[in-house]
Amino acid sequence: MADVSHIDTQEYEAQFGDYVELLKPRVMRLVVFTALVGMLVAPVPVHPVIAIASILCIAIGAGASGALNMWWDRDIDAIMKRTQGRPIPSGRVQPGEALAIGLALSGLSVMMLAVFANIAAAGWLAFTIFFYVVVYSIGLKRLTPQNIVIGGAAGAFPPLLGWVVATGSISVEPILLVALILIWTPPHFWALALWRNEDYKAAGIPMLPVMRGERVTRRYIFGYTLLLIPVALAPSFTQIGGLAYLAVSLVLNAVLLAGAWRLLKRQESDRDADNFRAEKQFFGFTIVYLFVHFLMLLVEATLRALDLSITALPIWF
Amino acid sequence: MAIHPEHELHARRRGRNVAMGLILGGLVAMIFAVSIVKLSQPQNEDIYAPNYLPATGASE
Numbered sequence: 001m002a003d004v005s006h007i008d009t010q011e012y013e014a015q016f017g018d019y020v021e022l023l024k025p026r027v028m029r030l031v032v033f034t035a036l037v038g039m040l041v042a043p044v045p046v047h048p049v050i051a052i053a054s055i056l057c058i059a060i061g062a063g064a065s066g067a068l069n070m071w072w073d074r075d076i077d078a079i080m081k082r083t084q085g086r087p088i089p090s091g092r093v094q095p096g097e098a099l100a101i102g103l104a105l106s107g108l109s110v111m112m113l114a115v116f117a118n119i120a121a122a123g124w125l126a127f128t129i130f131f132y133v134v135v136y137s138i139g140l141k142r143l144t145p146q147n148i149v150i151g152g153a154a155g156a157f158p159p160l161l162g163w164v165v166a167t168g169s170i171s172v173e174p175i176l177l178v179a180l181i182l183i184w185t186p187p188h189f190w191a192l193a194l195w196r197n198e199d200y201k202a203a204g205i206p207m208l209p210v211m212r213g214e215r216v217t218r219r220y221i222f223g224y225t226l227l228l229i230p231v232a233l234a235p236s237f238t239q240i241g242g243l244a245y246l247a248v249s250l251v252l253n254a255v256l257l258a259g260a261w262r263l264l265k266r267q268e269s270d271r272d273a274d275n276f277r278a279e280k281q282f283f284g285f286t287i288v289y290l291f292v293h294f295l296m297l298l299v300e301a302t303l304r305a306l307d308l309s310i311t312a313l314p315i316w317f
Numbered sequence: 318m319a320i321h322p323e324h325e326l327h328a329r330r331r332g333r334n335v336a337m338g339l340i341l342g343g344l345v346a347m348i349f350a351v352s353i354v355k356l357s358q359p360q361n362e363d364i365y366a367p368n369y370l371p372a373t374g375a376s377e
Contacts, residue, residue, distance in 0.1 A: 013329050013330065014333075015332055015333065016332055016333045016336040016337075047354050047358075049350050049351055049353075049354045050351060050354060050355075052347075053347050053350070053351050056347070115351075116351050
């Protein structure tokens with residue numbers, strides 16, 4: 001006689017919201033915004049229905065890589081305060097479920113993007129997912145203090161994806177947008193890492209402040225800021241930029257440079273006295289910095305559409 | 318033994334199932350909408366179709 005008994009070991013039933021959380025909705029929001037900008041500034045118009053469907057695919061693809069990242073990083077996520085509440089370490093979602101959802105949505109989003117937009121866009125989306133999950137999460141994140149430099153590349157691709165959806169090919173403008181996010185990422189994350197140092201140390205992630213110390217990190221933040229300025233200004237001199245973008249970008253870069261200089265000059269006693277206030281401010285400003293740059297590209301695209309753009313700047317690229 | 322049409326699991330997972338149903342419905346609607354858009358874009362192959370547009374630049 002068969003003795004069939006069902007033992008319910010799970011007292012918690014995963015809700016739909018837990019699975020949504022697996023897709024990192026906050027990262028998705030940024031991906032949707034930058035991909036949309038990449039698509040709207042491209043010289044080829046996209047039908048709104050195809051635009052919405054394609055952006056959705058890109059967002060789902062980004063979410064899927066987020067789920068795969070959470071599946072792979074579940075051991076260190078359980079250690080760090082910032083990530084302890086994520087669905088897997090908090091026990092709401094099983095690791096296997098996250099893996100299944102991540103793989104299924106990766107495949108689905110790439111296939112659907114190929115059908116909705118074009119093969120090139122789908123190929124780039126597949127490459128982005130591969131880069132974030134395999135090269136960054138599985139490969140380099142736990143190996144090198146330059147992890148964030150490489151990880152930033154994965155986060156930098158969405159505007160290029162949007163551009164390729166519209167045009168089917170790559171040119172200098174989307175490459176500049178990728179470079180902007182790519183070089184922006186290290187100072188942005190290292191500022192965060194400065195006051196999250198203990199967390200990363202506990203989890204054994206080789207973040208720059210853990211490996212090389214605070215002084216070196218501050219120098220790196222300043223160095224990358226210097227590198228970032230010309231890259232951020234360069235789109236002004238392409239067909240997607242203009243005077244409005246240049247003017248706003250100059251102001252943003254001046255503020256960023258001042259902030260990075262302030263971080264460079266701070267001593268340990270300074271940051272203990274105000275509990276990392278300047279570092280947190282700098283981190284907060286980097287978010288505004290990137291958002292407003294992309295917003296200005298949208299403004300320029302709108303001005304061009306209305307025939308209001310001032311064509312005083314030469315197109316160098 | 319009586320078969321219960323409504324298992325306790327159904328009630329527990331109602332939220333998930335409803336959300337899943339809505340997403341699948343949305344996916345169908347999206348694929349349909351994209352199909353309509355793609356099929357109604359100008360084409361130069363079927364001369365009897367309402368969206369026929371002779372290719373420009375091609376001389377006979």
